[in-house]
Amino acid sequence: MSEPVHVIRKLEQALVDDDFSWSLLLVGEDQTDKLATLTGDLRGPYSTTGDGKQITSGFSYWGIGPTIAWANATNDPFYLVMKAGAESFQRHWRQVRPHVDHGGFHFVSLGVGTGVKDRTIVADLHRYNPDMFYIPVDMSSEMLRLGTLEPVRGAGFPMAQVLPVQLDFSIADNVEQLGQMLAKLVGDEPLLYGLTGNTLANFESDLELLQTLTKVLRPQDRLLLEVASTNVLNAETAKEAAEEYHQTRAFAEFVTSALRYNTDLRIDLDNLDFRGEVEDDDALLVKIVWQNNTPDQIVMGLPDHTDVALDKGDTILLYTTRKFSTERLKKLTSACELTPVEHARSRFRRTRRPSPFGLDLILLAPGTAPATSSLADDIWR
Template sequence: MTEPVHVVRRLEKALADDDFAWTFVLVGEDQTDKLATLTGDLRGPVSETGDGKEITSGFAYWGIGPTIAWANATNDPFYLVMKAGTESFQRHWRKVKPHVDKGGFHFVSLGIGTGVKDRTILEDLRRRNPDMFYIPVDMSSEMLRLGAQESVRSGHFPITQVLPVQIDFSIRDNMSELAQMLGRLIGDEPLLYSLTGNTLANFDDDEDLLQLITDVLRPQDRLLLEVASTTRLDEEAAFAAADEYHQTRAFTEFVTSALRYNTDLKVDNERIKFVGEIEDEDALLVKVLWQNDTREVIRMGLPDHTEVVLPIGDTIRLYTTRKYSTARLKRLTTACKLTPVEAMQSQFRYQRRPNPFGLELLLLAPASSGERDRTLADDIWAR
């Protein structure tokens, strides 16, 4: 009697020569739990500063509506920051790439985004390791499908070497389970984790998220971290940081989409506030809020068919982001015991007037790796 062929192996053969746009996703969470979490967050306390009711980071992209809104925002020609960020990544990655050229890395992308940056990384890593696996991870299965179309299909990466994973990687137990599964999948071969697109800045506790990722890094693994940066920390820069996101209507449509699709609140863009402030004297914090600036109480229906009262002045935080100073980055990486193997930085030059904002791409190693800071990384930390 012959041994039965495992369904995954049969599926691999079935999809290999199929032109249909199949997406194979490993779902790691009960979606009803996620909806309950979102509903609970929208029942938060009253706050006029965006520190009560909120839509936390992953939920801004969760579901087909927010995914489409994000795709529209990234393709908006008036969203100059996105365009500049994509261009700067190409330059930065060329400088970082030599450090992972000979490692035979597999690639774990935390927050797939549009897939454009992943496609660039995959093309280079696969030249050195044709049998590599690509594991994009996101809380939104819709985002995984969107990003995979760009990174895998447009980049002609073998679909049989791709394992998209739907999971919220900001939860400690989830990250631990993901790491254990990856260990069983690839053994002791090295992993390159990435957290690009300034994703770190979207979380309330950025240090906690960075520590969660650091905790699963083995000595042979590396982390590619991309963040938005600033050379100034003053009120004028904080206002400019907020205004940067306010300049495109498509971005406003994106940050309000989760509220539109998960509640019955009539969202008027005139009630969306972009607030910039200095955080801990080493970063610029931008909060995007909906605020009840009418003269009457508003009632909002939630997904569980209950209502929440929004008093005059009450807010719902829709999005959080930051721009980091070098001091903040050094503080975060030191606290998490990460060593900068390479660090690249560039300023935005899409405006005539001087601009304090830019992007930094860091290749980081865990302390257990024994890596020592390179000269270029030292120069950047010393600024």
């Protein structure tokens, strides 16, 4: 008797040359749990500073409405941060790529976004490792479907080697399970984890997220980290950082979309406040909040059919982002025992005067460099 054919192999054979837009997805979480978490976060205490009710990072992109809003924002020419990131990535990646070209890496994309940057990485890695796997990971299944179109169709990457994973990678247990699954999938072959698009800056604790991800890195693995950066830290540059996000209506529509699609709150963009501040003397922190600017209490309906009262001045934190100084990046990588292998950096050039802002792409290896090595110092310098 012949061995039975596994359902995944049968499915792969069934989809070969099928022109229907099928997409496979490995679901790692109960979506009702995610909805309960979102609802609970919107019941936070009264706060005028954005420290009470909130939309935490992954929920900004969760669902078809926010996914479409994000796609629209990334295509807005007035969203200058996104435009600068897309323009600089190719140049930065060319500097980093020689360190991973011939390593036989598989690629794990954490927060797939639109997939434009993944397309570049996947195309180059696949050239040297035709058997590589591409594993995009995101909390939003809709974002995964959108984001994998570019690498798969744009770069001609074989669908049979793509495994989209729906998972919230800010949760330590989830990342641990992901690491165990990937180790079984690829064995001892190396993984390149990608955290691009300044995703690290969107979390309440950048250190906690980076520590969570570092725990699953094996000696042969690498982490590709892209962050927004600044070389000036003061109130003026903090205000400028906030204003970058205030210039485009499409971005405002995006940051309010999670509220629009998960509550019955009537959204008025005039209620948005873009707040910049210096954080811990080594980063610029931008908070985007909705604030009740009316003299009256507003009642907001939640997904579980309960209501929450928004008193005058109350806020809902919609989005958090940062620009990192070199000192902050050194502290983060040192605390996580990560050694920089390569570091590409460029400044924004879209204004008449020099800009303090830019983007950094850093390739990191797990473990600290030997005490006699000046590698990290040379790179940070």
